[in-house]
Structures are given as structure tokens and as C-alpha cells.
Amino acid sequence: MTHHGMLSVVLQWSTPSILAAYAQGRSVLNLTDSAKYFLDRIREVTHDDYIPSPVDVLRVLQRTTGLVEGEFEVDQSNVFHVYDLGGSRDQRNKWIHVYEDVDAYVYVAAVSEYDQLMTEDDTTNRLIESLQLFERDVAGNRWFRNSTKILLLTKQDVFYDKFTSQKIPLTVCFPEYENAGVTSAANAHTAGAADHAMAYILEQFEQHAREKGITSLNSYIFDALAPHQVGNILNGVKAAILHEAVNKDEE
Numbered sequence: 001m002t003h004h005g006m007l008s009v010v011l012q013w014s015t016p017s018i019l020a021a022y023a024q025g026r027s028v029l030n031l032t033d034s035a036k037y038f039l040d041r042i043r044e045v046t047h048d049d050y051i052p053s054p055v056d057v058l059r060v061l062q063r064t065t066g067l068v069e070g071e072f073e074v075d076q077s078n079v080f081h082v083y084d085l086g087g088s089r090d091q092r093n094k095w096i097h098v099y100e101d102v103d104a105y106v107y108v109a110a111v112s113e114y115d116q117l118m119t120e121d122d123t124t125n126r127l128i129e130s131l132q133l134f135e136r137d138v139a140g141n142r143w144f145r146n147s148t149k150i151l152l153l154t155k156q157d158v159f160y161d162k163f164t165s166q167k168i169p170l171t172v173c174f175p176e177y178e179n180a181g182v183t184s185a186a187n188a189h190t191a192g193a194a195d196h197a198m199a200y201i202l203e204q205f206e207q208h209a210r211e212k213g214i215t216s217l218n219s220y221i222f223d224a225l226a227p228h229q230v231g232n233i234l235n236g237v238k239a240a241i242l243h244e245a246v247n248k249d250e251e
């Protein structure tokens with residue numbers, strides 16, 4: 001980007017009307033969660049000497065298309081073969097190619113998408129679609145009957161911002177939701193209320209799992225930008241997979 005182009009972006013982004021439009025229309029425009037982060041730092045990231053920080057790298061969103069395969073050596077005796085599957089509607093017909101002999105299925109959903117609509121369909125809520133997809137293709141899928149099932153609910157930090165700062169209620173996604181324990185409008189969007197709302201989202205996934213006969217679902221809500229959280233979760237995921245593998249070998 002040229003210096004003139006960078007200044008133009010800075011001036012446009014700092015305009016009150018643009019900021020107001022972003023705040024009010026973010027869910028409709030389907031902007032990435034990292035858009036504001038990088039636009040706020042446009043002078044820095046367009047500098048010739050710019051070197052991305054670890055946080056910068058984590059905030060870059062790269063859409064998965066097709067099937068991406070990788071190997072991870074978790075210790076001296078265990079290697080995980082991981083398949084990353086594109087989640088958009090036009091990618092889901094490719095999932096079946098890796099359904100056989102799956103030791104563990106890791107389903108990832110963003111709790112922050114509770115107020116957003118699908119890119120492919122401007123009438124369907126993203127989180128509702130994710131919940132329905134989990135019920136149909138994971139909890140109710142016969143191919144994964146004997147697989148370890150892991151649910152990762154991500155973007156906890158973005159959810160907190162939307163719920164507490166922007167005051168976007170969970171009822172935009174779940175009209176039936178009632179924020180138990182909230183006695184006044186003044187504390188309807190506190191951190192405690194946000195925790196209660198996220199627990200409600202988790203319960204919707206776990207309820208679908210129970211209805212499909214799943215008795216063991218390893219569930220986590222976390223912020224992918226918090227290294228200690230990610231480390232703990234990865235250790236938990238590894239332990240769950242290895243534990244299930246040992247049980248299968250003993251049967």
C-alpha cells in the first residue's frame with residue numbers, strides 16, 4: 001500500500017460515521033473479527049519494516065478450503081494425523097472422504113457468531129447453523145459412533161466484547177433465552193451475565209449430544225489468543241484421545 005493510500009484509510013477509518021456504521025452493521029457486513037484490530041494499526045502494518053507479532057499472526061483468518069492434512073508428533077510414541085475440513089456449505093460434501101476410522105472428531109464453533117448471518121444465506125444465524133450441523137453431522141453421525149468427540153467453542157474474547165461492551169443480547173440468536181440471576185438492566189451485560197450466556201450456548205450443544213445418545217463429550221470454551229488457555233486445552237484434547245485409544249486397545 002502506498003503512503004497516500006495508507007493515509008486515506010486512516011482518515012476514512014477515523015471518521016465517526018464509518019465507526020458508527022461498523023459498530024451497527026458489523027454482523028450484517030460479515031467482516032472478520034480481526035478487521036478492527038488491523039485497521040486500528042494500519043500505520044504500523046503498512047510500514048516497510050513491519051514484522052508481524054505472534055498475536056498478529058493468530059488474528060489473521062485464512063479460510064480452509066478442501067481438505068488440509070497435517071501430522072503432529074505429540075510425544076515420542078504418538079503421532080496425530082489431522083484433517084482440517086472447510087466449514088462453508090460448498091465444502092461440506094468433501095467431509096465424507098475422511099469419515100472412516102476416525103479416532104477423534106474435533107468440532108469448532110465460534111460463540112461470537114451469535115449475532116451474525118451466514119455468508120451464503122442472509123436469513124440464517126451462524127451459530128444456529130453451527131448447532132444444527134453439530135447435531136446432524138457429528139452427534140448423529142453413525143461414522144463417529146466410536147470416536148472421541150471434542151467440542152471447542154472459540155472466540156470467547158469477541159463474545160465478551162459484543163455482549164458486555166456492544167450490549168448485543170443473546171436473544172438475537174435464542175429468543176427463548178432468559179438471563180437467570182439478572183435483576184436489573186444495569187447488570188444485564190456484566191461479565192457474569194456473559195458467562196451465563198456462554199454456558200447457555202454450551203448447554204445447547206451438550207443437549208443435542210445427549211439426545212443423540214452421546215454420553216461423553218469433551219467441551220471447552222476458550223480464547224485462542226490466550227496461550228495458557230490454548231495450552232491447557234491442547235493437553236486436555238491429547239489426554240482424551242489417548243485415553244480413548246487405550247480403552248479401545250483393551251476391549
